[in-house]
Amino acid sequence: MRNRLIARRAPHTAHAFGRGYSPTLHKGLYTRLAGSFLLIGACACPRRLTRGLADDPSAKMPTLQRNAMAGITPARTNRPAMAKRGVMEVSLIFPEGEVIRRYYKGLIYLAARTCYSEKTPQQIWSEFLADKTPPERVLKLIEHVIESGHHSTIEHISFTFAISGVSRALSHQLVRHRIGVAFDQQSQRYVKYKEPQYVVPPSIEANPDALREFERFRDVSEEIYHRFLAQGIPAEDARFVFPNAVTTNLIMTVNLRQLMHMAGLRLCTLAQWEIRQLFKLIRKELMAADPYFGRLLVPKCVPLGYCDEKRNEDEHCKIRPHKNSVFRVWELYKRGQLVERTAAETDGG
Ligand SMILES: Cc1cc2nc3c(=O)[nH]c(=O)nc-3n(C[C@H](O)[C@H](O)[C@H](O)COP(=O)(O)OP(=O)(O)OC[C@H]3O[C@@H](n4cnc5c(N)ncnc54)[C@H](O)[C@@H]3O)c2cc1C
Known part of the structure; x- marks a missing residue:
């Protein structure tokens, strides 16, 4: 029989995920975390x-x-x-x-x-x-x-x-x-x-006003650069007017x-x-x-098998689960709160 790990919620962890807790959401989250847990063993093979x-x-x-x-x-x-x-x-x-x-x-x-x-x-x-x-x-x-x-x-x-x-x-x-x-x-x-x-960065390219400003600044700096060179200012100094x-x-x-x-x-x-x-x-x-x-x-x-970027704690990038999710599942596992789910339960959502 095809089994899958899911998390069983213990009464004392009822509000572990904050004030917005709801049993339905919680179940969905646990299922997702269980999926994350399976990635713990991923390695650089x-x-x-x-x-x-x-x-x-x-x-x-x-x-x-x-x-x-x-x-x-x-x-x-x-x-x-x-x-x-x-x-x-x-x-x-x-x-x-x-x-x-x-x-x-x-x-x-x-x-x-x-x-x-x-x-x-x-x-x-x-x-x-x-x-x-x-x-x-x-x-x-x-x-x-x-x-x-x-x-x-x-x-x-x-x-x-x-x-x-x-x-x-x-x-x-x-x-x-x-x-x-x-x-x-x-x-x-x-x-x-x-x-x-x-x-030209895409965000500037996509904004006609910003692009106009960008090109104006570019042309002014370039004009000054060439004028400096013509005045005998060394290239190593004239370059200071170049933008990034x-x-x-x-x-x-x-x-x-x-x-x-x-x-x-x-x-x-x-x-x-x-x-x-x-x-x-x-x-x-x-x-x-x-x-x-x-x-x-x-x-x-x-x-790594997980994301370690603080800026991705909300998991907006979905390539791998965030380490916080993985460690949460690991904690559940250590507490014996991950249980087997049958194929029928899995298919039923
Ligand atoms: C998304 C992102 C944002 C960044 N933002 C900034 C920022 O705002 N400001 C900023 O200054 N930099 C920033 N950086 C640059 C970053 O801090 C590193 O300097 C850069 O990525 C080089 O990587 P590295 O430190 O792994 O060094 P590498 O030279 O690539 O070294 C490879 C590895 O060798 C080891 N190593 C290298 N040198 C030493 C050493 N002296 N002592 C001990 N171990 C060593 C480390 O394990 C290191 O990871 C950013 C980088 C990224 C990817």
């Missing part, structure tokens, strides 16, 4: 990571590779019809998808296997290169190390991304990440911009451990919209190179 998150079927290969094959240079892709609009572009520059698919799982396997084997790393690697290591064994060990938090093993693989057309507001957030990631960014000291580009909206370009090289950490924070629905967009594109690039690694880039709540 790669197979489980993307449950409920759709992969992009259109992504067949990294953008740069796709464009190169089509004879399109990056400068011509997606360029906006509207003047001065920066367009965010992300390309996985290195390594190529073929290298990732051929060697990257093997490298993680090598790192992990070296810990548990009497064999030398040279022997383990030779066996891998000679296809003597069954692929399912490789994947099983990788899943094991990721799931159990043995994450130094996934620091051995890195990815280099070219990022262009993002705002300085975004780059300031991005470069706050310190560990396992290297950045190089276009210099406003050395570059004298002839035609600066700008990112002005675009920048970066190269980012990051190991898998840190990329998963960064994606966990920045794919969260509470992250700022532009950096969230950036990580969606990073994920898309990685999906195109090797979906196995692309699928590891998910909001932090997915491997």
Whole structure:
């Protein structure tokens, strides 16, 4: 018989959820919390990571590779019809998808296997290169190390991304990440911009009055910038009149451990919209190179099994239940107040 856990309310907990308590609401809440409870055991197993998150079927290969094959240079892709609009572009520059698919799982396997084997790393690697290591064994060990938090093993693989057309507001957030990631960014000291580009936030774009103000301010600051340069003021000082909206370009090289950490924070629905967009594109690039690694880039709540964001206590984001809900169910479980419900009861609501 198909059973499901539900919560049984003890008399002394009648008003545990505040003055708005009603038995019907309470029952619904308990049922929902019981569902949350089942997620407590969720962990960072790669197979489980993307449950409920759709992969992009259109992504067949990294953008740069796709464009190169089509004879399109990056400068011509997606360029906006509207003047001065920066367009965010992300390309996985290195390594190529073929290298990732051929060697990257093997490298993680090598790192992990070296810990548990009497064999030398040279022997383990030779066996891998000679296809003597069954692929399912490789994947099983990788899943094991990721799931159990043995994450130094996934620091051995890195990815280099070219990022262009993002705002300085975004780059300031991005470069706050310190560990396992290297950045190089276009210099406003050395570059004298002839035609600066700008990112327009959707909320301003959607408001004609605000957009007019935005463009007026942009044009004034740009005019002053060019006047300063003409007066011999160095670019490093003239740039002080630029708004946060002005675009920048970066190269980012990051190991898998840190990329998963960064994606966990920045794919969260509470992250700022532009950096969230950036990580969606990073994920898309990685999906195109090797979906196995692309699928590891998910909001932090997915491997955790619950949301730990204070701003989501009302659970308006529904990717995972809030930890408060999970802990409430855990408390009920500890008090023996979760009971089995039969299939008939479950189907009956
Ligand atoms: C939604 C959101 C809102 C934010 N709002 C603000 C804000 O208002 N103001 C603001 O200043 N910043 C803000 N930040 C930036 C945030 O505080 C971090 O600086 C940024 O996300 C970098 O992440 P990290 O601390 O995990 O560092 P990373 O460099 O990515 O480090 C990775 C991990 O390594 C470990 N680590 C790194 N450095 C150290 C260290 N020195 N000591 C011990 N352990 C270390 C930590 O476990 C850390 O999580 C925000 C970030 C997000 C995602």
